Amino acid sequence: MITIETKYLGDLRTENVHLQSGAKIITDAPCDNRGKGQSFSPTDLLATALGNCIMTIMGIKAMDNGIDIVGTRLEITKIMASDPRRVAEVVIEFFFPKDKTYTDQEKRMVESVAGTSPVPLSLHPELRQTIKFNW
Incomplete structure (x- = not known):
């Protein structure tokens, strides 16, 4: 079953439709690669997917254990x-709400799943994934 339909719009831009929901994402090549930089680039989406996938799996762990990480x-x-042009590293820094108190056990539990979600496990091992937590 098809998940996403993409149309090339010209000028190094694409429109992507998530078929189940109808949500759309436009991509644009970055300014340093002949694009206009007016939207997420494909490599921006890769970095975004990594951070969001980690946040989602942490959210599941938190939800299952009654830990509120909303916010x-x-x-x-x-x-x-460069040579070849690729994403070499993605740094993801988490900032948990300062108005909430977390035990050391809760912190360890949430942090423990950070690298176990599908996107981090699907990326090439040479892509450095740096994760920082600020509680």
């Missing part, structure tokens, strides 16, 4: 390499 935010930094 947690991420800062995602994508670091490119």
Whole structure:
């Protein structure tokens, strides 16, 4: 079953439709690679997918254990390499809500699943995944 339908719009831009929900994502090549940089680039989406997949699996672990991490935010930094042009590293920094108190056990439980979700496990081992937690 098809998951996503993509149409090339020209000028290094694509429109992607998630068929189950109808949600759309536009991609644009980055300015440093002949694009306009007016939307997420494909490599931005890779970095975003990594951070969001980790957040989702942490959310599942938290939900299953009665830990409230609603309001947690991420800062995602994508670091490119050249020759060949590729994503060399993604740095994901988690900022948990300061108005909530977490035990050391809760912190360890949530952090323990960070690298176990599908996207981190699907990426090439040479892509460095740096994860930082701020509680």
